[in-house]
Amino acid sequence: MGSGRARMRTQALFRSALLVILLLAETSEARKVRGGRTQPRRAHSPPSSRDRTDAESFPLDFTAVEGNMDNFMTQVKNLAQSLYPCSAQKLDQDMKLHFLENSSVTCNDGTPAGYYIKESRGSRRWLVFLEGGWYCFSKQNCDTRYDTMRRLMSSTRWPPTRTGTGILSPQPEENPHWWNANMVFIPYCSSDVWSGASLKTEQNDYAFMGSLIIQEVIKTLLPKGLENAKVLLLAGSSAGGTGVLLNVDRVAELLKSKGHGSVQVRGLADSGWFLDNKQYSCSDCVDTISCAPTEAIKRGIRYWGSVVPERCRLAHTGEEWNCFFGYKVYATLRRPVFVVQWLFDEAQLTVDNIHLTGQPVQEGQWRYIQNLGSELRNTLKAVPAMFAPACLSHEVITRNYWTEVQVKGTSLPRALQCWDRSLHSSLRDHGNSTRGLPRLPPRSCPLHLIDSCPWPHCNPTCPTVRDQLTGKEMSAIQFLTHMGFDVQRMAQQQGMDPSKLLGMLNSGS
Structure with a gap:
């Protein structure tokens, strides 16, 4: 019975693939007569041996077994691209730039804000990504930012297309769960952690409109198919990850106010779960890098005219800066959010004044780094859906290696798929005895x-670390030694033989 169904499914796929090939072949022929002038027919002569030799050949292996299906579909794709060269153009896979028609919603310097999009016809899933890139919180450091990182404050130099990578990739090999979604990339040009709602005026040298840019993009996407969406995943990395936490409920409320409350709005916050902890060494709040996280946000929230989630604002009236820190805002959110966070985030260490510049760290710094991992782990205890590897890195979901990192044998795409399944089960069960409680996945x-x-x-699947002086890859034990890790003393503390500890470290145990 099962094998019969498998044969029928295979035959159906063959028929569909052959139909695609025939349609593409006809389209390829039709392209030759476009433009209003049909070329006269010419007698076809048999191809010469040279023609036959130079012609690209794509023989198809029709072995009718389930295990051969992936190979067969790859061959079909190659044949289709040979018949219809435009389908092979990388440009068709890229996201294309569109500027907002509402000219009042702008980047910092008053140039129009915009978004990149690659539509996926027929898909009811939308992924809207918020770019990261720090922030500025005074005229002085915003002026410096404008001189050195203008693309993060102005749209004048944005390219016409962008290639999606990681979770924005249209390739199933790189993006197994979201590859066929409608992809939207919103460039970061507001320098306000996607929170601002203030115009550029004669008194204000810069506009800060991050929150308004998101709202305007969502409105613009509605007639493009978002109004019929089933799921909208608002994702972001770094400042964009914090932007997800600040805006996911507001996006859901906007859709509801437009009559599209059935769209399931979710968040994916990557490397935006910052801590308001004390710095390793105190420094004056001069620029973004040296300023303590709490002080920078306190200054920024006034300078940007920030908007924070309503429930968080009510929970922290007069101290709305608290809403920029993941573990404080998360508890107030209504929409589900998946948190991705390195336990040893490089951006967090930077603002904490731990600068890994190639020199071995001091003992105090080493203890601080370990404590950071413990503090972060504690803040994530109440988060039901998250992925937190013990790595020193920053951002991951748009990296091409994002499928390779694992925690306890599970990759990030797999964890996101499990989360998706648990949310789907909760909606399906809505109204029975489990109402309001997410069903746990298997x-x-x-x-x-x-x-x-x-x-x-200590996780062997962490991204590669390179020696900053030589550029060479470092093993886990080389990296830890470089960081000042004392194998002898740590083995003594753990009550084990140093060689055994070394073996555990090298194997990632």
Whole structure:
């Protein structure tokens, strides 16, 4: 019975693939007569041996077994591209730039804000991504930012297209769960952690309109198909990850006010779960890098005219800066959010004045780094859906290696798929005895994933670390030694032989 269905499914795929080939062949022929002038027919002569030799050949293997299907579809794709060269053009896979028609919503310097989009006809899933890139919080450091990082404050130099990578990739090999969604990339040009709602005026040298840019893009996408969406995933990295936490509920409320409350709005916050902890060494609040996180946000929130989630604002009246820190705003959110966070985030360490410049760290710095991992782990305990590897890095979901990092044997795309399944089950069960409680996925499909090992890069699937002086890749033990890790003393503290500890480190145990 099962094998019969498999044969029928295989035959159906063959027929569909052959139909695609025939249609593309006809389209390729039709392209030759476009432009209003049909070329006269010419007698076809048999191809010469040279023609036959030079012609690209794509023989198809029709072995009718399920295991051969991926190989067969790859061959069909190659044949289709040979018949219809435009389908092979990389440009068709790229996201294309569109500026907002509402000219009052702008980047910092008053140039029009915009977005990149690659539509996926027939898909009811939308992924809207918020770019990251720090911030500025005074005229002085915004002027410096404008001189050195203008693309993050102005749209004048944006390219006409962008190639999607990681979770924005249209390739199933790189993006197994979201590859066929409608992809939208919103460039970061407001320098306000996607929170501002203030215009550029004679008194204000810069506009800060991050929150308004998101709202305007969502409105613009409605007639493009978002109004019929089933799921909208608002994702972002770094400042964009914090922007997700600040805007996911506001996006859902906007859609509801427009009559599209059935769209399931969710968040994916990557590397935006910052801590308001004390710096390793105190410094004057001169620029973004040296300023303590709390002080920078306190100054910024006034300068930007920031908007924070309503429930968080009510919970922290007069101290709305608290809403920029993940573990404080998360508890007030209504929409589900998946949190992705390195336990040893490089941006967090930078603002905490731990600068890994190629020199081995001091003992105090090493203890501070370990404590950071513990503090971060504690703030994530109440988060049901998250992925937190014990790595020293920053941002991941748009990296081409994002499928390779694992926590307890589960990759990030797999964890997101499990999360998606649990949310789907909750909606399906809505109205029965489990109403309001997300159904837990099977044990084989985990979505609360956090490393328990205490050191940076004790997870063997962490991104490669390179020596800043030589550029050479470093093993886990080389990296830890470079960081000042004392194998002898740590083995003594753990009550084990140093060689055994070394073996555990090298194997990632």
